[in-house]
Amino acid sequence: VPTIAEVAERAGVGVATVSRVLNSSPAVSRTTRRRVLAVIEELGYAPNAAARALSTGRTCAVGVVAPFITRPSVVERLRGVSRRVAAADYQLVLFDVERPRPLAELAGAGRLDGLVLISLAPSEDDRARLRAAGIPVVLVDADDPELPCVSIDDVEGGRLAAEHLLELGHRRIGFVGDAEEGPFGFTSSPRRREGAARACAEAGVELLVRSGPHGRDRARALAAELLALPERPTAIFAASDAQALGVLEAADAAGLQVPQDLSVVGFDDVEMARYAGLTTVAQPLEESGLRGAELLLAALDGEPGARRRLPLELVVRSSTALAGTGMRQEEAVRSDARGSHRQDGMLRLT
Amino acid sequence: VPTIAEVAERAGVGVATVSRVLNSSPAVSRTTRRRVLAVIEELGYAPNAAARALSTGRTCAVGVVAPFITRPSVVERLRGVSRRVAAADYQLVLFDVERPRPLAELAGAGRLDGLVLISLAPSEDDRARLRAAGIPVVLVDADDPELPCVSIDDVEGGRLAAEHLLELGHRRIGFVGDAEEGPFGFTSSPRRREGAARACAEAGVELLVRSGPHGRDRARALAAELLALPERPTAIFAASDAQALGVLEAADAAGLQVPQDLSVVGFDDVEMARYAGLTTVAQPLEESGLRGAELLLAALDGEPGARRRLPLELVVRSSTALAGTGMRQEEAVRSDARGSHRQDGMLRLT
DNA sequence: TTGAAAGCGCTAACAC
DNA sequence: GTGTTAGCGCTTTCAA
Numbered sequence: 001v002p003t004i005a006e007v008a009e010r011a012g013v014g015v016a017t018v019s020r021v022l023n024s025s026p027a028v029s030r031t032t033r034r035r036v037l038a039v040i041e042e043l044g045y046a047p048n049a050a051a052r053a054l055s056t057g058r059t060c061a062v063g064v065v066a067p068f069i070t071r072p073s074v075v076e077r078l079r080g081v082s083r084r085v086a087a088a089d090y091q092l093v094l095f096d097v098e099r100p101r102p103l104a105e106l107a108g109a110g111r112l113d114g115l116v117l118i119s120l121a122p123s124e125d126d127r128a129r130l131r132a133a134g135i136p137v138v139l140v141d142a143d144d145p146e147l148p149c150v151s152i153d154d155v156e157g158g159r160l161a162a163e164h165l166l167e168l169g170h171r172r173i174g175f176v177g178d179a180e181e182g183p184f185g186f187t188s189s190p191r192r193r194e195g196a197a198r199a200c201a202e203a204g205v206e207l208l209v210r211s212g213p214h215g216r217d218r219a220r221a222l223a224a225e226l227l228a229l230p231e232r233p234t235a236i237f238a239a240s241d242a243q244a245l246g247v248l249e250a251a252d253a254a255g256l257q258v259p260q261d262l263s264v265v266g267f268d269d270v271e272m273a274r275y276a277g278l279t280t281v282a283q284p285l286e287e288s289g290l291r292g293a294e295l296l297l298a299a300l301d302g303e304p305g306a307r308r309r310l311p312l313e314l315v316v317r318s319s320t321a322l323a324g325t326g327m328r329q330e331e332a333v334r335s336d337a338r339g340s341h342r343q344d345g346m347l348r349l350t
Numbered sequence: 351v352p353t354i355a356e357v358a359e360r361a362g363v364g365v366a367t368v369s370r371v372l373n374s375s376p377a378v379s380r381t382t383r384r385r386v387l388a389v390i391e392e393l394g395y396a397p398n399a400a401a402r403a404l405s406t407g408r409t410c411a412v413g414v415v416a417p418f419i420t421r422p423s424v425v426e427r428l429r430g431v432s433r434r435v436a437a438a439d440y441q442l443v444l445f446d447v448e449r450p451r452p453l454a455e456l457a458g459a460g461r462l463d464g465l466v467l468i469s470l471a472p473s474e475d476d477r478a479r480l481r482a483a484g485i486p487v488v489l490v491d492a493d494d495p496e497l498p499c500v501s502i503d504d505v506e507g508g509r510l511a512a513e514h515l516l517e518l519g520h521r522r523i524g525f526v527g528d529a530e531e532g533p534f535g536f537t538s539s540p541r542r543r544e545g546a547a548r549a550c551a552e553a554g555v556e557l558l559v560r561s562g563p564h565g566r567d568r569a570r571a572l573a574a575e576l577l578a579l580p581e582r583p584t585a586i587f588a589a590s591d592a593q594a595l596g597v598l599e600a601a602d603a604a605g606l607q608v609p610q611d612l613s614v615v616g617f618d619d620v621e622m623a624r625y626a627g628l629t630t631v632a633q634p635l636e637e638s639g640l641r642g643a644e645l646l647l648a649a650l651d652g653e654p655g656a657r658r659r660l661p662l663e664l665v666v667r668s669s670t671a672l673a674g675t676g677m678r679q680e681e682a683v684r685s686d687a688r689g690s691h692r693q694d695g696m697l698r699l700t
Numbered sequence: 701t702t703g704a705a706a707g708c709g710c711t712a713a714c715a716c
Numbered sequence: 717g718t719g720t721t722a723g724c725g726c727t728t729t730c731a732a
Binding site: 008014015016017020027029051054055056057 | 701702
């Protein structure tokens with residue numbers, strides 16, 4: 001593997017000149033530059049990243065910490081980060097954490113210039129150490145008073161879901177979501193529940209809440225509980241699409257037809273939701289990663305942090321229907337001139 | 351950020367001693383070690399990775415190149431790699447490539463100790479440059495005569511799928527798969543087709559082949575073609591689960607019931623297949639990544655490369671049935687004492 | 701416009 | 717056991 005010194009010697013110049021060419025400094029004559037470039041090409045030379053990092057103090061690599069890389073929503077966000085980071089010619093160091101770990105352990109100096117955390121809240125200790133190390137951090141799918149972050153309004157999302165069900169005439173509405181405290185000290189489920197509960201309360205309806213650990217199987221069990229109630233709910237809002245699929249399974253197991261006997265609303269709009277025909281509150285997943293990466297890159301350029309709020313949109317598919325009738329909203333809309341959602345562009349029929 | 355020199359000074363020792371402690375060399379007295387460790391703790395010192403890499407020539411980071419990080423099968427493999435790599439205290443640099451790119455561009459020296467390629471075949475040029483750079487490479491989900499790799503027997507997989515359909519009595523069998531040349535110069539679809547075609551030929555049945563670019567939508571269109579044939583196939587084998595889902599959609603659009611009117615077999619057994627009740631040829635996806643990482647780690651320790659072949663297993667769910675009857679295999683098995691597959695453990699009923 | 705040389709923080713000989 | 721020191725390959729003053 002050739003070094004800068006060999007290139008310099010071969011080109012009959014000093015190493016500084018080669019370095020200038022490498023970093024496209026204007027202070028090199030055209031002819032010298034050409035000569036150096038020729039030698040670089042000839043030798044197949046590429047600068048050693050470690051040496052460069054040591055010298056400049058910048059690694060041109062950012063870390064991404066994500067829990068459960070298998071969750072489709074996380075993967076889509078990750079992809080967004082990856083694209084943006086690659087476009088800026090940074091490298092992406094991936095940490096797929098299965099349980100909370102001190103971030104400083106991961107982000108040792110000289111390795112990473114910054115950190116993107118997906119669906120994860122850093123501990124007080126993490127914050128302090130990263131600040132001390134001068135490593136900027138941005139949060140994706142998490143909210144924070146002092147860190148740049150990109151998030152959605154979970155309360156509003158819960159409200160969107162509940163209002164959709166209420167407008168369809170449902171009065172017994174269930175909620176299936178995560179336990180209040182996820183393993184990473186963070187979950188958006190409670191806020192989604194809160195939004196839904198508020199909307200229900202305003203309509204004089206009580207939200208029947210069941211929550212437990214994340215996962216489709218768990219959600220299936222919780223939904224089964226709900227469906228076994230004496231006064232069975234006619235609609236269930238799940239805190240995520242994964243959980244909504246569990247609800248669909250529970251309905252199936254209970255011999256209930258969706259949407260005739262039960263309406264189901266999810267959250268996220270992952271690919272599987274599209275396939276399952278699930279009505280859901282869609283959030284721009286890949287874009288969230290993209291924006292997060294953008295904020296981090298900006299921070300690396302010394303720009304001040306900001307918080308981005310991404311828009312939500314209710315996507316109506318075939319898992320929700322008018323209470324009692326089993327009529328799909330699109331059919332209902334024909335005879336129902338209100339179409340209130342239509343006007344603000346929040347409703348999309350598929 | 352403290353350096354090794356500050357630690358040394360504060361502990362009243364030389365930098366070499368601190369370095370020895372850091373690298374747990376036995377040549378340090380217990381008392382000195384304790385003192386040094388105390389200072390390290392006190393200062394919150396962590397060695398600079400770039401400096402270490404420059405000095406040792408090892409980065410303790412491996413690269414993973416994967417196309418279409420969104421494909422669930424790729425994600426599961428990636429997760430396997432990630433787990434193994436993390437367990438060995440290596441870092442994982444992720445390259446989510448959307449189109450073929452020279453690998454040398456990514457793996458500049460001083461950044462990566464080795465490379466895992468997922469569902470990707472390196473070009474001749476890539477091989478040469480990586481060999482020159484002394485960067486070991488292992489392939490996951492690809493076969494190669496000269497590189498360590500972990501793969502499956504695609505031909506055998508295709509055969510498993512076709513034999514299942516043949517045993518169910520199907521005589522008009524379709525195949526939906528990828529175009530012969532994927533964008534990355536590599537696709538397993540043709541070999542799966544070949545296995546299926548052979549099994550069919552042995553049974554005196556002709557396989558009706560349709561292939562095009564990857565993707566569910568594309569597969570849906572191809573399946574629609576097949577279903578519009580004068581003599582419509584009663585079964586379709588798709589080269590991947592994603593494509594099989596497209597086939598299911600096409601069947602639905604054509605007003606056909608699965609499995610009564612059409613049996614469908616996929617390949618991979620991604621999570622969605624489980625959800626969709628798809629009969630499929632399962633391969634251990636996460637394990638493939640795990641094994642790949644293991645091979646790379648071994649190579650980094652100077653061990654010779656090897657090739658691992660992972661087992662396949664037919665998973666029968668509810669998308670396949672006896673030709674003409676719509677009876678599920680589990681029902682059929684009761685009256686059909688052969689259960690030939692059963693004996694070699696290749697059949698699993700769910 | 702160019703070159704010489706001083707670091708960047710660490711490891712690993714080598715000497716004591 | 718421990719300290720001194722010479723690199724690792726690059727960037728970046730500082731002179732010329």
